[in-house]
Amino acid sequence: MGDTSESIESISGSGDVSAVHDAGLIGSLRDSSLQRFAGATLMWGTGHQLITVAQGYLLFELTESTLWLAALGAAVGVPNIIVAVLGGLLADRVPRTRLLMVGSTIAGLPMLAIAILFALDVLEPWHLLIAGAAQGSALALDWIARLSLLPDVVPENTLVRAISIDQSAFNSARVIAPLIGGFILGSFGPSAAYGLTAAFFGLAIVIYSTFRPRTSMAPGPHAGIIEDFKEVGRVLRGNTILRLNLLFTAVNALMLGGLIFIMP
Secondary structure (H helix, E strand, O other), X not given: OOOOOOEEEXXXXXXXXXXXXXXXXXXXXXXXXXXXXXXXXXXXXXXXXHHHHHHHHHHHHHHOXXXXXXXXXXXXXXXXXHHHHHHHHHOOOOOHHHHHHHHHHHHHHHHXXXXXXXXXXXXXXXXXXXXXXXXXXXXXXXXXXXXXXXXXXXXXXXXXXXXXXXXXXHHHHHHHHHHHHHHHHHHHOHHHHHHHHHHHHHHHHHHHOOOOOOOOOXXXXXXXXXXXXXXXXXXXXXXXXXXXXXXXXXXXXXXXXXXXXXXX
16 A cells, blocks of 8 residues: 555546546655755755854854844844745746746855955955845745745645655755855865855756746736735735734744854
């Protein structure tokens, strides 16, 4: 029974019921679209985790001030909130693969600039805050586009496992990146660490360019940004579980998120 495909009933738009056979774990791992998606997540996640390690370390080395670390947390967090709202609107209007490429570009180029500025011995603490703001903005674009794109890239019969495999790739980056970052920072210095970070984002962009979503983003009628926000409000008012989930996420981010930047 372990290799027997499960049958999942799905209802098509015409009302017909068709069987979608679960590809299984091995079958899902063999799918090239999922391999590329998870690979891009690993590159992207490693890049962002390297930023977190390198930014706090280098900023404290330059300033020896926890206030600067707090400022870095704000520089990342405030744009992340603002761009997340705008990103949700853009995801309905702009191809999501393009949003992913833009997000990785926004995150990667400032890291390359930091590597060059440090090598030239002209780096200032405020440079790191600007790079932090870029990272926060890029994270917002990336998360929204990534979560909404995955079902449109992988086959339907691998979707459930694709979500868990993609999350495993991201969590692997959370484990691997600090080890890599600590070794690179200690052995070769910040320029090498930031240059490597930029390279990971570059690799992610290359992989994104191979994505072939099943549906294309066709321009459709939109009531406008104000009406979109009103619709969000209506959905939240009618969905208690969603409100609680957002509240939990907000509390978690406010209470624990900042510690990431203070701890180094």
